[in-house]
Amino acid sequence: MFEPLYKPEEAHGIWVYLEQQAGKLEGVSLELLGKARELADQAKVRLTGALLGHKVGDLAKEAIACGADEVLVADDAVLSQYRTDPYARVVTQMVQDHKPDIFLLGATPDGRDLAGRLGVRLRTGLTADCTAMWLKEGTTLLEAQVTGFGGGITAVIECQYHRPQMATVRPGVFQAAEPDPARKGTVTPVVVKVPQEDQRVQVLERVTREGADITKAKVIIAGGRGIRGDWRLLEELAALLGGEIGATRVAVDEGWVGRDRQIGQTGLVTRPDLAICCGISGAIHFTVGVEKAAMIVSINTDREAEIFEHSDYGVVDDVFQVLPALIEELRKAAQT
Amino acid sequence: MTAKRTNHKGLEIIACIKVVPRPEEVVVDKATATIDRAKARSLINPPDMNLLEVALELKDRHGGQVTLLSMGPPLFEPYMRIALAMGADRAILLSDRAFGGADTLATSYTLAEGIRKIGRYDLILCGEESSDGATAQVPPGIAEWLDICQVTYAGEVKIVDGKLRAEREVRGGHEVLLVPMPAVVSIRVGINEPRFIDYDRKLWAEKEAPVTVWTARDLGVDEEKIGLKGSATTVSGLGQARAVERRREILSGSPQEQAHVIFEQIRPFLRKGA
Numbered sequence: 001m002f003e004p005l006y007k008p009e010e011a012h013g014i015w016v017y018l019e020q021q022a023g024k025l026e027g028v029s030l031e032l033l034g035k036a037r038e039l040a041d042q043a044k045v046r047l048t049g050a051l052l053g054h055k056v057g058d059l060a061k062e063a064i065a066c067g068a069d070e071v072l073v074a075d076d077a078v079l080s081q082y083r084t085d086p087y088a089r090v091v092t093q094m095v096q097d098h099k100p101d102i103f104l105l106g107a108t109p110d111g112r113d114l115a116g117r118l119g120v121r122l123r124t125g126l127t128a129d130c131t132a133m134w135l136k137e138g139t140t141l142l143e144a145q146v147t148g149f150g151g152g153i154t155a156v157i158e159c160q161y162h163r164p165q166m167a168t169v170r171p172g173v174f175q176a177a178e179p180d181p182a183r184k185g186t187v188t189p190v191v192v193k194v195p196q197e198d199q200r201v202q203v204l205e206r207v208t209r210e211g212a213d214i215t216k217a218k219v220i221i222a223g224g225r226g227i228r229g230d231w232r233l234l235e236e237l238a239a240l241l242g243g244e245i246g247a248t249r250v251a252v253d254e255g256w257v258g259r260d261r262q263i264g265q266t267g268l269v270t271r272p273d274l275a276i277c278c279g280i281s282g283a284i285h286f287t288v289g290v291e292k293a294a295m296i297v298s299i300n301t302d303r304e305a306e307i308f309e310h311s312d313y314g315v316v317d318d319v320f321q322v323l324p325a326l327i328e329e330l331r332k333a334a335q336t
Numbered sequence: 337m338t339a340k341r342t343n344h345k346g347l348e349i350i351a352c353i354k355v356v357p358r359p360e361e362v363v364v365d366k367a368t369a370t371i372d373r374a375k376a377r378s379l380i381n382p383p384d385m386n387l388l389e390v391a392l393e394l395k396d397r398h399g400g401q402v403t404l405l406s407m408g409p410p411l412f413e414p415y416m417r418i419a420l421a422m423g424a425d426r427a428i429l430l431s432d433r434a435f436g437g438a439d440t441l442a443t444s445y446t447l448a449e450g451i452r453k454i455g456r457y458d459l460i461l462c463g464e465e466s467s468d469g470a471t472a473q474v475p476p477g478i479a480e481w482l483d484i485c486q487v488t489y490a491g492e493v494k495i496v497d498g499k500l501r502a503e504r505e506v507r508g509g510h511e512v513l514l515v516p517m518p519a520v521v522s523i524r525v526g527i528n529e530p531r532f533i534d535y536d537r538k539l540w541a542e543k544e545a546p547v548t549v550w551t552a553r554d555l556g557v558d559e560e561k562i563g564l565k566g567s568a569t570t571v572s573g574l575g576q577a578r579a580v581e582r583r584r585e586i587l588s589g590s591p592q593e594q595a596h597v598i599f600e601q602i603r604p605f606l607r608k609g610a
Contacts, residue, residue: 001560002441002568021507082506084476084486108507113488116476120444125568128440128471143572154575162568200516201485204501208509219605242607253526260508266470274605283359291580297598303586312583313601315594325595330606333599 002123004162011101011140011163014040017091017114018051018063018071019106021082021208025059027215028106030066030176032169035133036104037067037177043140045101046070050094052087054080057187064185067177071185072098076192078199081206082110085198088117094190095122095164101140103164106171115168125159127167129265131288142167147265147288172215172269172289211260212244219243220272222263222290225250226279226300226319231257233323234278240330246270248286263289278319282307299323346400347495348456351391352447352478353384353404353419355412356468380415383463383525390493390523391461392423392531398495400458401425405450407435407443413547421533421541428454432551434563440469442566444477449555451482459500462522464489475522485519491527 014036019026033049040047049068051060053075060071074090091114095103105115107129119126130144131154142165144157159165214220221238223231224247231245238245247257249266263270264286271292278299280286287310290296298311299319308314315322361376380388391402404419404427406412416427430450438446451457460482465472472488479486487493489505500515505524552562559565587594 001565002445026507081511109489109505110507112472113476113486116440116471116473116488117480117486119473120441120477120480123441123568126440126471126473127569128469128473155571156573156575157569158572159569202514204512204514206506206509206511208506211508240607241602241605243605255526259505266465274602276602285359295601296582297602308586309584310580310582312585313598314584314586315598316586317591317594321591322595322598325592326598329595329599330602333603334606 001161005096005122005124006099006163008101008161008163011099013046013048013098013100013102014043015048015050015100015103015164016068017103017105017111018049018059019108019111020051020053020056020059021110023053023056023059025062026106026108026171027176027213028108028111028169028171029063031171031174032104032106033063033067034177035169035174036102039102039133039135040069043135045140048072048098048100050074050091052079052090060187062179064187065179065181065183067183069185071187072190073187074190074192076194078192078194081203082114083201083203084113084117085201086194087114088121089194089198090190090192091118092121093193100164102142103166105166105168107168108171112168115166119166122164122166124162124164124166125157127157127159129170130167131173131269133167133169141165147284170267170269172271211258214244214246214261214263214270215268217244217246217270218273220246220263220270220275220290220293221278222246222248222275222280223251223257223278224248224280224286227251227256228279229254229256230320233320233327236327237276237323237330240327240334241274243272243274246275248280265289277307277311278323280307281305282310347394347398347458348400349391349394349402350451350454350457350460351384351388351402351404351419351424352460352462352474353388353406353416354381354463354466355379355406355408355415356381356466359467378411378415380418381463381466383465383467383523385530386525386527387461387463387523388419388422388424389528389530393528394459394493394495395423403428403454405447405454406430407438407446407450410549416547417541417545418533420545420547421538422531423534423537427545427547429547429549430555431549434552434559437564437567438562439567439569440471440473440477441568442562444474445481445566446555446557446562447474448478448481449557450550451478453550453555458517460518460520462520464522464524472522475520479520482518482520485515486521487513487515487519488522489524490521491524493521493523
């Protein structure tokens with residue numbers, strides 16, 4: 001066993017890493033606050049947000065409104081853009097000073113980049129992309145559920161002897177609480193010391209835009225391998241239903257659709273009122289990302305496709321035959 | 337004598353690869369909630385094919401050598417020979433029962449110890465994540481153990497004046513980083529077309545290419561820091577994913593008739609005037 005940084009009995013409180021990009025908190029951080037608030041209330045412990053950036057103080061208030069009791073703010077020009085080394089340095093210092101029991105991070109590219117580095121630096125356990133989590137009865141031992149590879153298997157992961165118990169969670173898995181501006185909390189500034197050796201990486205450019213947020217879509221029209229790159233009908237259907245396009249990993253890897261629309265285990269978890277799955281076989285890697293939909297309709301030529309087991313209505317037919325007929329009916333109805 | 341940039345050694349690249357079961361062939365015993373990987377054939381983790389292509393392109397351009405590194409059972413060896421046939425120069429397999437049951441803390445430690453034993457490296461390339469574990473934690477973990485810089489989710493990578501210039505994915509966009517070497521770089525899946533295997537190389541790879549096996553003893557690692565013992569996480573229970581109850585109604589009729597049934601169901605979602 002690797003020597004733990006501190007003992008479980010010295011650890012206290014639940015932490016959420018408050019990821020921000022261009023002065024805006026990531027949705028997944030607010031979702032984590034929502035879940036962590038439940039756990040903190042259950043265990044009667046404090047919920048702390050760790051916020052890093054430059055001129056990001058206002059975001060602390062938002063985090064408090066969404067459930068944090070305290071926000072540690074590391075505000076410094078050296079943290080103006082995410083870089084692994086400075087961020088890992090500052091978070092490590094915070095953890096050493098305060099000894100959190102549980103530490104949750106969003107599974108965004110930057111969140112996973114940081115979490116992977118911290119897991120080793122803090123010599124602790126890091127569970128990737130939990131789909132559910134709870135505390136073991138009467139303790140603060142985190143039981144984190146992950147969906148196992150293959151089909152239909154879940155595994156519960158624990159970190160017994162090392163602290164903090166770290167876990168990442170993908171966007172959309174948990175729901176953010178309604179912000180309560182009257183909630184009280186403390187904002188604690190943190191002294192930032194980042195040595196030169198941690199500033200070896202230069203960010204030459206960073207370009208981000210507000211991408212599609214399919215985790216909030218009411219209707220999702222999802223396509224997979226069976227679409228063979230032709231998304232016109234799906235887009236037409238999405239427009240008629242005020243929905244967003246979603247995709248399987250294969251479709252994203254093929255370059256047909258951007259990653260911000262990838263549904264499933266390595267993508268996003270969505271919870272629409274309606275999901276229409278077109279040409280999707282329905283491997284568990286995908287279905288974990290749509291199973292929270294209120295209604296699922298699937299179209300696939302293969303009667304044996306697993307997707308039909310996860311659907312309310314299944315059409316065993318060609319997407320390119322069914323969708324035109326469906327679009328025509330919807331269009332007619334829209335005009336009346 | 338005019339100053340001329342010479343590159344005596346070229347790039348020393350370590351390509352970390354993993355062999356994974358084919359997901360569609362993994363058998364799940366629903367009664368006991370266990371996974372039977374034995375019946376599944378394997379393949380090189382798909383993102384690792386993309387990292388191999390990056391490694392070989394860098395070697396083509398800058399010279400040097402590509403050393404494959406993996407941790408796993410002896411069944412990995414023939415897959416490492418495939419990567420040798422693609423153009424890698426040598427392969428090292430960390431294989432020992434004591435490595436088994438490792439989480440990402442112990443896995444990244446073991447791989448980092450393998451890299452230390454290899455000794456010389458400018459770049460350590462990994463795939464963005466494995467298709468079975470899918471944690472993406474091992475590349476940053478290796479970088480931390482070796483105390484060097486990391487770039488995750490990289491696309492295009494170039495060597496510019498002795499530094500690494502890497503494009504990296506971030507949420508809703510990308511960034512470009514200039515990073516000192518040595519560095520660990522995890523390569524995004526699907527960023528290139530992995531090359532075909534050259535026939536002559538294939539013969540060499542199958543028969544003569546060096547695949548060296550290193551055990552825990554060869555690495556000189558503390559048994560407390562590898563495998564199950566070195567892991568901070570434990571699996572406390574396996575269960576069956578709770579399936580959401582669905583109607584599972586299969587429609588019949590012509591495409592038009594089926595479309596009509598769906599239409600009636602989804603009509604409430606229609607945007608008026610759309």
